[in-house]
Amino acid sequence: MSKTENKLKGRDLINVGIYSAIYFVILMAVAMLGMIPIFLPLLSVIVPILGGIPFMLFLTKVKKPGMIFVMAMIMGIMMLLTGMGPWPLLTCAVAGILAELCYRSGDYKSAKKAVVTYGLFSLWIWGNYLPLFTDYEGYFAQRQSYGQEYINAVQRLMPLWMAPVLLIACFGCGVIGGMLGRALLRKHFAKAGIA
């Protein structure tokens, strides 16, 4: 392929926007559950699994380098705007590059690589937990207004050793979500003619 064909054009960017919007709406709908302490660690399970459906559909439209990275960066910016702090920007950049390289190695069409790609992309979600783990005391000091019960519950659920567990959960559930997405893709979207 020549260089000009690989450049992202209007249509590709609009596609990124469409799928980012669907992914983000699902993400926000699920993230509201995170207010309940027990769901806070579970978010790293639910979000990758449900997000797999739009993302696998998105991957069928990805034919050029950069699209996955741009989507990851947009997620980072949206997290900044919704008050998650600057950490997700960093994890989004790393996860975006990893996912991009993985899908690229499959020549932008390998189905197996697509599932792994989504697993790698899901790693960005881990960034939302980082403010908690990097500044354990400070994080809870800021959340006094939620009440001591809430803080106790979260501290019981989120000891420091949960950090690597959650990272692995993000990847593992990303792979599961990717497989779920592929199954639905074959069952519905291929029939409807949009995959």
Next chain:
Amino acid sequence: MRYCSKAAQEKRRGFIDPRTKLALVVIIALFVLGGIGGEQMEPVKTGLSALPFLLLLVERQWRRFLHGLLVLVLGYGLLLAMPYLPGVLNYIALMCGGILTRFVVTIVMGEYLIGTTSVSEFICAMEKLYMPSTITIPMSVMFRLFPTVAAEWRSIRRAMGMRGIRFGGTKAGQVVEYQMVPMMTSCVRIGEELSASALTRGLGAPVKRTNICRIGFRIQDHVLLLLCAAVIGVWILELCGVTLWWS
């Protein structure tokens, strides 16, 4: 063609520049919602919380203002009622109150940004910030699609709920498949039409786009941006351990 004329654009021009709005959203998201800063930031945060409501009043967005105010009052009401409630209700009231009072302000600010900024204005502001179009185009498509996706999802949820496919219904297990798949199918179709319409208007063209939106910093923008800088300044001073006022 009066709509496109310069005078009409001037009349439609918002109270503050989209760039100022973005700066305010980030500051409010970081400090009020994200909760960075300690004791000394509390009065600053209270001041920041009032800002989006004031802006909505200035732009005469009565409905958004009332909605936000209602939820905020509900949140503080829960916090006030909390000590008089028994047992577990007490804890729930405190949590809901804490969450409501924290989130509402940022949501109201976000609503203000989306409600008073057209896509053209947004792109124009982004260009002036030297954001690459690889980021601005998907972002503006996203902001355009959010209400659509939410509306589609609502209708499909209603339709499927009638057949018992909802949380708590008889076929709760099918929720993921039969709500999300149709929602995504219709959103992708809408998105494709949107994409065709945007391309017809030259979004993908290799030339530099022009824009008739009139944006720019005026006195109110300078004041608000100074305010943002001041908030960051107070935070840095606090980090350095300076006591600004006794609290």
